Amino acid sequence: DTAVSQTPKYLVTQMGNDKSIKCEQNLGHDTMYWYKQDSKKFLKIMFSYNNKELIINETVPNRFSPKSPDKAHLNLHINSLELGDSAVYFCASSQDLYSFGGGQGETQYFGPGTRLLVL
Amino acid sequence: SQQGEEDPQALSIQEGENATMNCSYKTSINNLQWYRQNSGRGLVHLILIRSNEREKHSGRLRVTLDTSKKSSSLLITASRAADTASYFCATGSNYQLIWGAGTKLIIKP
Numbered sequence: 001d002t003a004v005s006q007t008p009k010y011l012v013t014q015m016g017n018d019k020s021i022k023c024e025q026n027l028g029h030d031t032m033y034w035y036k037q038d039s040k041k042f043l044k045i046m047f048s049y050n051n052k053e054l055i056i057n058e059t060v061p062n063r064f065s066p067k068s069p070d071k072a073h074l075n076l077h078i079n080s081l082e083l084g085d086s087a088v089y090f091c092a093s094s095q096d097l098y099s100f101g102g103g104q105g106e107t108q109y110f111g112p113g114t115r116l117l118v119l
Numbered sequence: 120s121q122q123g124e125e126d127p128q129a130l131s132i133q134e135g136e137n138a139t140m141n142c143s144y145k146t147s148i149n150n151l152q153w154y155r156q157n158s159g160r161g162l163v164h165l166i167l168i169r170s171n172e173r174e175k176h177s178g179r180l181r182v183t184l185d186t187s188k189k190s191s192s193l194l195i196t197a198s199r200a201a202d203t204a205s206y207f208c209a210t211g212s213n214y215q216l217i218w219g220a221g222t223k224l225i226i227k228p
Contacts, residue, residue: 004161033215041205043162043218056215090161107152108209108216110161 003027006091006111013081014119021076021114023091031055032074033108034066035090043090049074081118088113124219125208131225138195140222142208143188149211151184151191156205156221165193165206198226 004025013019025032033056034046047066048056054066063079074091091111126141142151150169154162168175168184168191175182181194195202203226209216 040220041156041223042220043207045215045217048215092162106150106211106216107164107167108154108162109164112161113159 004091004093004109004111006089006114008114009112010115010117012117012119015081015083017081018077018079019081019116020078021089021091021116023074023076023111025072025091025093025109025111027093027095027109029093029095029109030071031094031096032068032071033092033094034074034076035092037088037090037113039087047074047076081116083118086116086118088115090114125206125222127222128220129223129225131227132198134198134200134226134228136198138198138202138224138226140193140206140224142191142193142219144191144208144210145189146210148186151182152209152216153180153182153191153193154207154209156207158204162207195224198224200226200228202226 007022011019031050033048035043036046037043045058046060049068052068065077068074090113092108094106094108096106124143132138148170150167152167153165155165156162166177166180166182168182170186179196184191205221205223207218207221209218
């Protein structure tokens with residue numbers, strides 16, 4: 001009955017490789033996100049999708065490409081991995097996109113994280 | 120850019136004491152949220168306070184919001200070892216939540 005799940009939990013790979021992280025939510029939410037958390041615990045938004053439509057695409061290298069096949073899934077593909085990509089990547093979902101409505105629907109639910117280590 | 124900034128960066132207290140963490144932000148908000156992250160886990164939502172609210176309670180948690188000072192505080196009363204975690208505030212801007220670096224709270228038995 002996991003609400004937001006991510007696979008894999010750990011990913012160790014060589015520089016230059018291509019890898020994917022999968023995310024699924026069973027909460028029926030409309031919005032999904034990818035975050036990167038660095039070693040100092042700073043959490044930075046990478047992408048958000050609302051009803052399969054890309055809403056936010058922060059200053060992220062185009063080696064990172066999100067794909068949302070349906071509302072319940074948001075996958076992250078990373079090409080040509082670099083040492084600086086090592087971090088924890090979190091998927092999250094919310095019922096509503098943060099749109100200044102101020103409501104509880106904007107609460108975000110996080111997956112357990114994927115720990116990526118690039119060697 | 121970083122919107123919410125938590126203070127202190129780290130806090131260590133004895134079990135049973137109260138813990139207070141602060142968050143300052145820069146732009147206008149409609150709500151402010153607090154989340155907890157246990158070591159090696161994802162973030163868990165604790166409480167959401169709207170901009171027209173000044174105080175909100177949930178169990179042992181008490182959150183205040185002062186929009187004139189652009190600041191919020193999270194008070195955890197009667198702390199327990201299980202409260203050991205990092206605590207983040209998040210505020211909204213341009214269709215996203217922006218997060219601070221968190222306060223690391225350690226409860227000593």
